[in-house]
């Protein structure tokens with residue numbers, strides 16, 4: 001391919017060639033060290049690509065190890081290869097109820113279905129009808145699937161989808177992605193065996209693999225020779241200690257570059273990387289924050305600001321700071337939900353008068369959390 005003269009030109013005074021290659025939504029063309037996982041997933045989708053009945057897949061592994069990226073890559077390859085396959089990707093931080101997932105699928109299958117104002121069972125029926133008429137084979141990806149289990153409806157939703165994949169003449173392939181491998185154990189045996197017909201486990205990247213990935217990304221995002229090699233080594237070592245999380249490394253590189261730029265320097269060095277790393281260390285823990293409701297964010301801020309706090313006190317502070325009223329019962333439900341989502345941890349406390357209460361604390365560094373909440 002002919003290269004363009006602007007490709008190699010950065011902006012004056014910048015270390016970046018194109019910093020967008022370090023943004024969270026950038027999809028790399030080249031996925032290093034994931035050949036086995038890519039091939040495994042492609043083999044499963046190949047059944048569908050070739051017109052046969054597919055297996056459902058459970059993709060699991062720690063955070064930031066490429067599960068979502070690999071899944072999206074293989075799906076786009078499948079769609080490019082044949083018109084027979086079309087995929088729907090739902091992030092369950094956003095689609096976290098039975099209703100919203102079923103209407104998301106129904107819309108995708110070609111029938112407009114409102115997200116509210118229609119009974120869930122009706123949507124299910126309409127999803128089945130649309131499926132029987134669909135002229136393509138659908139692949140449905142439920143990413144961050146653990147979010148479905150925050151409410152009791154998750155299991156029911158999986159039953160619904162299972163009924164389709166097990167008995168439907170016209171079926172779809174279901175892909176569940178989660179970093180909680182034990183998710184499957186919380187499921188009924190039948191749902192578990194059918195949804196987990198195939199499991200693809202992503203292991204953490206080694207420091208050497210992380211170096212390769214970061215070096216590749218640095219080559220796309222930074223001007224030649226503007227990042228010292230020891231920066232890559234440092235970032236890879238830190239990320240390896242955190243379980244092989246690439247997301248943190250990529251964000252560190254972006255912040256380190258901006259730090260160098262702020263000081264008018266043409267080279268990113270270890271000092272910048274160290275400073276940047278401190279500010280993004282908890283990034284993966286915070287990825288769900290932007291999907292929380294205003295009330296949930298207020299509750300989290302209260303807990304974060306108070307260290308350990310009893311539920312009654314959360315209620316008092318909440319009532320004082322949140323304009324819309326809320327019952328104590330509803331507030332307790334939200335606290336429980338936030339615990340299931342991994343933001344809070346509770347402990348039961350026996351009171352002197354034999355009564356009980358619960359105290360809550362944050363599972364995420366409070367400073368980082370408050371900063372993230374103030375952003376959105």
Ligand SMILES: Nc1ncnc2c1ncn2[C@@H]1O[C@H](COP(=O)(O)OP(=O)(O)OP(=O)(O)O)[C@@H](O)[C@H]1O
Pocket residue numbers: 023024026027028030031032033034061062063064065066067068069070178179213246247250284
């Ligand atoms: N093999 C790889 N090559 C290049 N970039 C990668 C690779 N693996 C991961 N990345 C990058 O790392 C970041 C995190 O990857 P991804 O979002 O796929 O992780 P994940 O396993 O889905 O994490 P989570 O469980 O937190 O959702 C993305 O920016 C992605 O581009």
Ligand SMILES: [Mg+2]
Pocket residue numbers: 067068069143144
């Ligand atoms: Mg993911």
